[in-house]
Amino acid sequence: MSESTLIVIPTYNEKENVVTLVNQLRQNVPEAHLLIVDDGSPDGTGALANGLAASDPQVHVLHRTTKDGLGRAYVAGFTWGLARDYDRLVQMDADLSHNPSDVPRLLAADADLVIGSRYVPGGGTVNWGTGRRVLSRGGCLYARTILGLPLQDLTGGFKCWRRAALEAVNLPEIRSNGYSFQIEMTWRALQAGFKATEVPIVFTDRVDGVSKMSKRIVFEAVGLVWRLRLSRPAAHQEPHPRTKP
Template structure:
């Protein structure tokens, strides 16, 4: 079973090397692909140093900050082209506990997409201000009501796809970033009739580094949900 985890980075110098060790302490055979958008803090240089001594580490460097969605799509394409069968995604900032990778691996044996969910059993978020928690919670309620997609946490970024399902999604046509990207990928997977499972995870806000949350990310997601809904209605059942 060839598996790889895609990790987009923008200024994650303080986290990335520690994250590699943590991941490999749980799943030594897991490959790691960093998609770095020319981080000014030279995150990519640190990754290159690790690559020189560890052939499980891979790197894609893009010239400028071009957003999370296209970063993931570039990563997914790389992984598919190299024959990886299970493709994970996670953040670099330790918000996603690397230990959970073991539970993802277990669950994906019976699913096409496993989503780490903050809301599947109560609310499992540590260190977020109430405003951000409410925003996230309402964004998920809004998404569920409009799309009808039965997913408690559609905006989270800790997941594992079977490559088979990603191959059936036209990655070149995904334009969204941020929250909207996560929603769009879940929606397209769900519309394919694929098996989607949620597992509870605890999400911890970043300890070091800078937050990149913005109003644009929220508007993008609010709009996308309607776009997906209408695209489905007007395609008369076609996917």
């Protein structure tokens, strides 16, 4: 029996991109269901998503009344998916920075957590300035060094989760957002003994819409890394008893 897949897509003011993204996902991963988690976008993204869902039974919409961060949106989307018994849950950006044609490669990889990585051979970024490249690379190195994690891309948000790994991270306890959310989720999965792997992806900076990056997101990640490190010994990758070695 094939595994059921849900792709979780948080949105806030993404009306320029959401239709294109949904159409491309339906072409590249026709068997998957999509969940658009809209944080009350004032530009009408939510209403646009409703129209997509009305015309396609594999598209769903979860409306949230306030914008309180990427992490909260993902937690809401993952919780929705786990309650409906999806076997695998994919997370990706709504701004077309993550290529829908890469989703099948994430689904094909044999791991409990598959990370679309910019920093393994074959991966990369497009349309980034020097400052952002240095910030991203440095942030990953900082987190990897302090936490002792054997992964290259700890801040990327293109991932595929098996439900057992998501259940183990204890979603109600997650309070982080942005970069720190990505780091904390991966850290918790590895601490629980699940297997993670990276597959190369090319991240293309958004063309339409406005970036959600802020200094607050960066500083939150810096502090969270130390809180995680001091909370328990460094993570290591050993197969969880419920997964294949």
